[in-house]
Amino acid sequence: xxxxxxVVERVLKAAESMQPGDPLDPQSFxxxxxxxxxxxxxxxxxxxxVEEGARLRSGGQALDGPGLFIxxxxxxxxxxxxxxxxxxxxxxxxxxxxxxxxxxxxAMANDTPYGLAAGLWSQDIDRILRVTRRxxxxxxxxxxxxxxxxxxxxxxxxxxxxxxxxxxxxxxEYSELKSVxxxxxx
Numbered sequence: 001x002x003x004x005x006x007v008v009e010r011v012l013k014a015a016e017s018m019q020p021g022d023p024l025d026p027q028s029f030x031x032x033x034x035x036x037x038x039x040x041x042x043x044x045x046x047x048x049x050v051e052e053g054a055r056l057r058s059g060g061q062a063l064d065g066p067g068l069f070i071x072x073x074x075x076x077x078x079x080x081x082x083x084x085x086x087x088x089x090x091x092x093x094x095x096x097x098x099x100x101x102x103x104x105x106x107a108m109a110n111d112t113p114y115g116l117a118a119g120l121w122s123q124d125i126d127r128i129l130r131v132t133r134r135x136x137x138x139x140x141x142x143x144x145x146x147x148x149x150x151x152x153x154x155x156x157x158x159x160x161x162x163x164x165x166x167x168x169x170x171x172x173e174y175s176e177l178k179s180v181x182x183x184x185x186x
Contacts, residue, residue, distance in 0.1 A: 004098050008057065008076055011094065015058050015072035020092070032068045033091060039068040042091035049075050049084040054095070080108055088114060102131065110136045116156035119145055 023031030033039040039062065046060050059073030070092055078085045078095040085095050099105040109118055118137035122128050132140045138156035141147055 002098070004096070008074070008096055011074055011096070012058055015074055015094075018072045018092075020063070020069040020071060030092065033070060034068075036068060038090065039070070042070055042089060042093065045084055045087070045089045045091070045093060046070075046073055049078070049082065049093075049095070052082045052084070054078045054082055054084060059092070080111060086112070102127065106131060106134050110134075113159045114156070115158040116160035117141065117146075 018029040020030045020032065021028030033042060043062060046056070050056055050060075054075040055077040057074040057076050059071040061070075063069040063071060073091075073093045074096065075084060075094065076096045078097050080086065080097070082095070084093065085097065097108060099108060115137045117139050118135045119141045120128060120131055120135070121143055122131075123143075128142055132142065136157055138160065139148070
């Protein structure tokens with residue numbers, strides 16, 4: 001039994017409590033999908049995931065009733081060649097990959113044109129320092145997800161954004177620097 005199996009079971013249990021609903025209801029974990037176009041797009045990704053052989057573990061269909069709701073959807077057995085493993089879905093869909101070595105995990109994480117955020121769970125500080133240096137990502141969350149505050153820069157690498165938001169680094173986005181090279185005859 002691998003650690004991946006345990007993590008997937010914990011994720012599935014957490015997904016049960018993350019159901020969508022009225023965004024004005026404090027009991028709702030998440031609101032509706034932004035519009036019909038995105039709603040259809042997410043459902044198409046889910047259909048593709050099933051067709052390409054990923055194992056649908058939870059969610060996967062629109063909820064009945066008014067509104068554009070899709071519950072947390074978890075796929076297991078995703079490979080880097082699958083569409084849901086390569087593209088940004090912008091919806092409540094999680095694609096779970098497996099790996100055996102640190103080297104394989106880093107290579108898989110970096111094999112994407114995107115680089116907004118990465119997550120790493122470990123208690124081994126040497127591994128944490130080694131892997132965070134190697135991850136091609138604008139931010140890395142260690143043993144948490146989506147932490148941070150206004151004093152930390154926010155932004156990605158590769159095709160995930162230009163520049164930085166938050167912190168003093170964002171001020172550079174509002175500045176135009178000029179370089180002047182001059183030789184004077186004296």
